Amino acid sequence: MSLDARVPIGPLSEKWTKCKNELKLVSPTNKRKYDIIVIGSGLAGASAAASLGELGYNVKVFCFQDSPRRAHSIAAQGGINAAKNYQNDGDSVGRLFYDTVKGGDFRAREANVYRLAEVSANIIDQCVAQGVPFAREYGGTLANRTFGGVLVSRTFYARGQTGQQLLLGAYSSLMRQVERGKVKLYSRHEMLDLVLVDGVARGVIARDLTNGNFEKHAAHAVLLCTGGYSNVFYLSTNAKGCNATAIWRAYKRGAYFGNPCFTQIHPTSIPQHGDYQSKLTLMSESLRNDGRVWVPKQKGDKRRPEAIPEGERDYYLERKYPTYGNMVPRDVASRNAKAVCDEGRGVSETGQAVYLDFADAIKRDGREVIRQKYGNLFHMYEKITGENPYHTPMKIYPAPHYTMGGLWVDYHLESTIPGLFVLGEANFSDHGANRLGASALMQGLADGYFIAPYTVGHHLAGRKLPKVSTDGPEFEEALRAAKGRVDRLLKINGKRSVDSFHRELGRIMWDKCGMSRSEAGLKEAIAKIRALREEFWNNVKIPGGNAELNQSLEQAGRVADFIELGELMCRDALNRRESCGGHFREESQTEENEAKRDDENYLYVSAWQHQGDDKEPTLHKEPLAFESIHLTQRSYK
Amino acid sequence: MEKKLNLTLKIWRQKGPQAQGRLVTYPVQGVSTDASFLEMLDVLNEELLKKGEEPVAFDHDCREGICGMCSLMINGQTHGPDRETTTCQLHMRRFKDGDTIVIEPWRAKSFPILKDLVVDRTAFDRVIAAGGYASVNVGNAQDANCILVGKESADRAMDAAACIGCGACVASCKNASAMLFVAAKVTHFAELPQGQPERYKRAQAMVAQMDAEGFGGCTNTYECEAACPAGIQVTTIAKLNREYLKSSFAYAEESKSSEGEG
Missing domain, CATH: 3.10.20.30 (Beta-grasp domain)
Structure with a gap:
């Protein structure tokens, strides 16, 4: 099958308008005849479900948490980008588009990114209309701040809780549709399989996590809005429950997986401490607006940070990148932190940390100004580390945070399975090989509020979708498969906990497929992951049964999928013998150890097709063509 | 160490x-x-x-x-x-x-x-569904800066909107009252121009749902404020009480005139 991205022809700035004009419409009275399933209730899922409900479709929303309001979008701190140019600093749709494509190291689909920039302004309008309490100036207008990789202030924020407020906005719209009877909620439910009828996505198999009941749900379209897969690294900034099961089952049913190796390691997380650690906590990138990153010039300098005089400190980002300084994109900041730690100049007991210092900002602006901007983050930092960042520099280190890769989708956000749409972080589309700060919220809401509601309608109006019954053979087969898998897991009754497998997988991925990747390392990782998978299916221990709330069982299913996904990530990383964005191949670097892209050979999206559990997946390539942008090696100097 | x-x-x-x-x-x-x-x-x-x-x-x-x-x-x-x-x-x-x-x-x-330690808090979702929103469909929004919100109001709205819906207020209250939770949402909207059109209907509907879910009444012991991890203050409850009282008069009028809605 050849990949048709369905990008409209014509000038970049007119593509989305043209596309919308040509999309088929479902008449208002017919909308109530269509059922739509939305998996996941984060920004993408909640906004899509609310919008589709408003239009009159019958929507079912599934989430594994006890309430849709808990989806992990809620934890995004810093803000959301939009090309409003409210600061009169020369921002525009074109500039947001360019920054995003460049930030992604020219590995995103140009037309998708342009559309994202185009609708960004509508998102802010919509959120304000919903009552999202964005930060304001005294005159009552919206406030902005700046983020990494850009030279304008286009980021809108609600203290350090922007994700929370945007999600609660989408959640409130969603609950309004629940009240109207247009959306039905299935919380504490997990999707375990996708059901295809005549090659079209027509339903899902879900498990009620409170009692283990398997359910069959039919629909005319299925939307996966289940976020990313950073938890493949075990330790990440994701919530503990974040998982790849829905997209992985869809992959196994035929949806292609796009750029699985493109993962983002965020530069400013609280460093790891003990073996019992369960997650890494992010400190918002916005802190880099006022914090200065440094390490001692001397290797192994064990003095307290305050005791190290100015002249013996290396503000390495300011030194190497004078234009962007501490605000370089995330991949650049992370790689440089790793480099100085590898040189032996890292701080803290582990040597795996760098300082983020607010002393100068506090001296310049006063403690109160800093408290107003970052109070909750400082508070959180102190809670976790027991150190007060008003007095001593924060210690930070990179952590897995976001996955640019995801299921391959075309311009309609439809996967290679007709009727299966993928929104938000779960798809691969807009961020290329590295995502800029404050762009994830933008993409989730763009997909859910402004894109999917149109394109899903086109699918419904344009395809023949005969009535399907959940008693049909396809549903029965998928149900048997899902049940069989759970039975198999419960029967293993081995010796090792699910968590121990997850940790081991995480270590392999972090060491070999993390911030730095090499051919030898990746091959080794693939072999180790295969062995781990073998052991998992023979030696995992899951207490309890199916017919109850069983958190070990839930986790086991997710870890089993992560193990398989980890292998695909390594395979993709192995194939891409260039460095780009967050994907750094040791074999491909410049003399200054910066990432070296290879546009001649790798100017494409990798789209992997599943061929069977023990067969190698097939690689398809979607070539990337840049009509309006001149390709350059990124420079933030 | x-x-x-x-x-x-x-x-x-x-x-x-x-x-x-x-x-x-x-x-x-x-x-x-x-x-x-x-x-x-x-x-x-x-x-x-x-x-x-x-x-x-x-x-x-x-x-x-x-x-x-x-x-x-x-x-x-x-x-x-x-x-x-x-x-x-x-x-x-x-x-x-x-x-x-x-x-x-x-x-x-x-x-x-x-x-074990897992409880069902879906009652909170149903309380929000009763009125914890501004009824604006996607596509209706005007330019964001057309709605001016003074910094103080925006800050007060944000203080209330910071509620994380954990239910600690209910669990800490001897009456198992959900007043702080409801008050936080009502205050968030009451402080903003976007919340004004449905202000009274919201207070009435959310309180009615809160009662229907079986949450207890508030007897001003302030345990909820002490328990709240998001720092929601009991002044929001005073606000809710005022909103509720006013709405008892106003909502009757409002619902008469909005019967044609559809």
């Missing part, structure tokens, strides 16, 4: 919604003071697993204090001893070697126990 603690845990175990529950004692050794409270429970669960016992079920997700999923009554205090701190952000350095820690689920009629 990191230290190791030996602790005695008394944890509520309950097989299912209908089952009889009881406190079970578990000793745990060598808990790092740098570990979070939930990581301490992770360590316990790994040990139980090794012994062939079923791990303790508890709700958690983001583990950074914002999703509102974690919910433990620790030594009789919701989210434990620290103010404005969720259970997941509580760290073991807060405890002493040799301590006994009693861990229970939220207890309220409207939050039935599902298993």
